[in-house]
Amino acid sequence: MNAATPSLWRGLFLVLLAALALAPVYAQWASEPFIVTFLTRALVFSLAALSLNLILGFAGLVSFGHALYLGLGAYGVGLLAHHGVDNGWIQLLVTILACALVGFVTGWVSLRTSGISFIMITLAFAQMFYYLFVSLKAYGGDDGLSIASRSDFGLLSLGHAATLYYVALACVVGVLIWTSRMVRAPYGMVLQGCRMNETRMRALGYPTRRYKLSAYVLACVLAGVAGLLYANLTGYASPAYLSWTVSGELIVMVVLGGMGTVAGPLIGTLALLGCEEWLKSLTEHWPLILGPLIVLVVLLARRGLLGLLGATGEAEARA
Amino acid sequence: MTLSLFFIQLLNGLQLGVLLFMLSAGLTLVFGIMNFVNLAHGCLYMMGAYFAATAFAASGSFLVAALAAVVGGGALGWIVERVMAQRLYQRDHLDQVLATFGLILFFNELARWVWGASPYYMNIPEALSGAVKVLGVSYPLYRFAIIAVGLLSALACWLLIRHTRVGMLIRAGSVNPDMVSALGVNIQRLNALVFSLGGVLAGVAGLMSGPILSVQPGMGEPVLILVMIVIVIGGIGSVHGAFYAALIVGLIDTAGRAFLPLLLREFIDRSAAQAAGPAIASLLTCVFMAAVLALRPQGLFPVRNA
Numbered sequence: 001m002n003a004a005t006p007s008l009w010r011g012l013f014l015v016l017l018a019a020l021a022l023a024p025v026y027a028q029w030a031s032e033p034f035i036v037t038f039l040t041r042a043l044v045f046s047l048a049a050l051s052l053n054l055i056l057g058f059a060g061l062v063s064f065g066h067a068l069y070l071g072l073g074a075y076g077v078g079l080l081a082h083h084g085v086d087n088g089w090i091q092l093l094v095t096i097l098a099c100a101l102v103g104f105v106t107g108w109v110s111l112r113t114s115g116i117s118f119i120m121i122t123l124a125f126a127q128m129f130y131y132l133f134v135s136l137k138a139y140g141g142d143d144g145l146s147i148a149s150r151s152d153f154g155l156l157s158l159g160h161a162a163t164l165y166y167v168a169l170a171c172v173v174g175v176l177i178w179t180s181r182m183v184r185a186p187y188g189m190v191l192q193g194c195r196m197n198e199t200r201m202r203a204l205g206y207p208t209r210r211y212k213l214s215a216y217v218l219a220c221v222l223a224g225v226a227g228l229l230y231a232n233l234t235g236y237a238s239p240a241y242l243s244w245t246v247s248g249e250l251i252v253m254v255v256l257g258g259m260g261t262v263a264g265p266l267i268g269t270l271a272l273l274g275c276e277e278w279l280k281s282l283t284e285h286w287p288l289i290l291g292p293l294i295v296l297v298v299l300l301a302r303r304g305l306l307g308l309l310g311a312t313g314e315a316e317a318r319a
Numbered sequence: 320m321t322l323s324l325f326f327i328q329l330l331n332g333l334q335l336g337v338l339l340f341m342l343s344a345g346l347t348l349v350f351g352i353m354n355f356v357n358l359a360h361g362c363l364y365m366m367g368a369y370f371a372a373t374a375f376a377a378s379g380s381f382l383v384a385a386l387a388a389v390v391g392g393g394a395l396g397w398i399v400e401r402v403m404a405q406r407l408y409q410r411d412h413l414d415q416v417l418a419t420f421g422l423i424l425f426f427n428e429l430a431r432w433v434w435g436a437s438p439y440y441m442n443i444p445e446a447l448s449g450a451v452k453v454l455g456v457s458y459p460l461y462r463f464a465i466i467a468v469g470l471l472s473a474l475a476c477w478l479l480i481r482h483t484r485v486g487m488l489i490r491a492g493s494v495n496p497d498m499v500s501a502l503g504v505n506i507q508r509l510n511a512l513v514f515s516l517g518g519v520l521a522g523v524a525g526l527m528s529g530p531i532l533s534v535q536p537g538m539g540e541p542v543l544i545l546v547m548i549v550i551v552i553g554g555i556g557s558v559h560g561a562f563y564a565a566l567i568v569g570l571i572d573t574a575g576r577a578f579l580p581l582l583l584r585e586f587i588d589r590s591a592a593q594a595a596g597p598a599i600a601s602l603l604t605c606v607f608m609a610a611v612l613a614l615r616p617q618g619l620f621p622v623r624n625a
């Protein structure tokens with residue numbers, strides 16, 4: 001691995017971020033508004049994938065129900081807007097509280113288990129909420145809830161496409177910066193220690209469950225914020241956002257980019273969604289190609305795209 | 320709430336329970352022996368149902384349909400194991416989750432491509448149509464057949480695992496695969512065998528549920544979630560645990576669907592209660608699993624580890 005050139009990768013990554021920052025200008029100039037819609041979706045999912053990476057990549061917790069919090073965020077906007085509350089700050093507060101509460105309760109139960117059981121129980125909790133929203137006939141049930149008014153944050157309203165895009169970009173960049181600092185901070189070190197050898201961390205006196213639970217709740221809240229943005233993008237809150245396939249896709253995004261790396265989820269999301277768009281333009285039966293592609297990536301690229309490119313600084317092979 | 324309604328729901332619960340058992344028996348062994356998370360097991364069930372429905376439509380014979388489901392399910396299980404799964408036994412669960420997730424995308428789209436997106440119906444065979452009266456209650460004969468097939472396959476599993484040499488190796492493999500392999504057993508062939516056995520059982524489950532459910536792309540996943548719950552409750556790798564847990568989950572789910580709307584109707588209006596019933600039934604099974612995991616993380620009937 002050519003780990004000797006981290007500054008080159010950092011440079012390339014900054015170029016990518018600059019390109020993302022200028023994308024709406026280009027879309028305006030080329031009059032292709034679709035680019036902004038696509039990239040906003042990619043950024044929202046990047047935010048969700050970044051939040052999943054906190055627990056999946058750093059703490060080694062394979063949560064197969066992360067879409068639950070994306071859905072909760074979307075319904076936070078949907079339900080409040082349905083009842084005439086389109087103040088973004090209130091929606092944000094409600095989303096954060098709801099995700100933190102649900103994340104705390106489900107996390108507290110789930111973290112009593114590990115391995116396969118943890119995967120199953122997180123999946124089961126997400127399915128519970130999926131069925132709950134399907135059964136809410138008053139709020140659209142199966143069909144979902146259409147959102148008439150977008151979140152209004154006083155100075156800026158998320159109804160404007162470019163505003164939404166830059167808010168999403170700012171969130172992603174903020175989380176990227178925070179993650180890159182967290183990885184080197186004591187908190188991040190303890191989390192990564194839990195992944196590598198939890199028994200040892202406990203022996204060192206760290207209350208590992210409390211650390212993992214706090215990371216879990218934090219990841220849930222971040223995913224909820226992504227859900228809030230997503231509802232503003234689509235103008236819709238649907239049970240489909242909570243479906244287990246979305247949870248699966250989020251895992252693919254994290255692993256594809258390189259889990260446990262700071263920028264991996266962003267790269268993985270852009271790669272997966274870009275690949276999906278490309279395959280969709282080729283054939284209507286695109287999952288027929290995407291499915292085996294995912295299998296191949298798992299079999300061949302063990303540390304994701306960043307690992308394949310040799311961009312992961314510390315090459316830690318997973319056991 | 321009359322006694323006959325209660326009896327019918329009991330039979331329905333039993334029927335769901337044995338279907339869940341047929342799906343979880345193979346999968347729990349794959350979890351237990353190979354330590355492999357196979358999310359694509361529901362696809363084997365779906366493909367089994369499609370094989371059976373196609374063979375039945377073409378030949379008109381339920382036996383041919385059964386043969387197609389059994390051979391097709393087993394062969395598919397074997398192919399999946401040889402081509403992909405065996406390369407992932409040494410990897411962590413995350414890689415297995417991802418790879419089998421990719422398989423699900425592939426198989427669901429394959430079914431949509433070959434058989435179309437709309438549901439594909441399979442008729443109940445002549446000989447098994449009609450209803451029989453038991454204890455003054457009329458109940459479809461075909462559903463009795465499902466219960467019978469399910470109990471027979473449980474019996475066959477028990478005989479195979481408890482009273483044959485292969486079964487002994489499977490039991491040994493679920494406790495300590497490395498030791499079994501060190502004793503000179505071809506563990507690879509054993510793994511492939513267990514995987515295709517799971518495929519056969521999933522195929523039979525697909526065959527039997529073909530006429531009572533609509534066969535459609537993605538039909539495996541809602542069932543898969545229940546199967547996962549069964550496996551976790553029963554104890555990973557434990558076939559007898561899967562049997563009891565399948566019956567428990569089948570009964571809870573059916574009872575929740577049938578009786579909770581009646582109960583809820585006392586408090587909220589009728590249509591809302593009707594809609595909330597299935598959701599609460601699914602909630603009940605998940606809550607039950609969460610409770611089991613919280614109190615007994617190893618499951619209710621775990622494999623006795625030396």
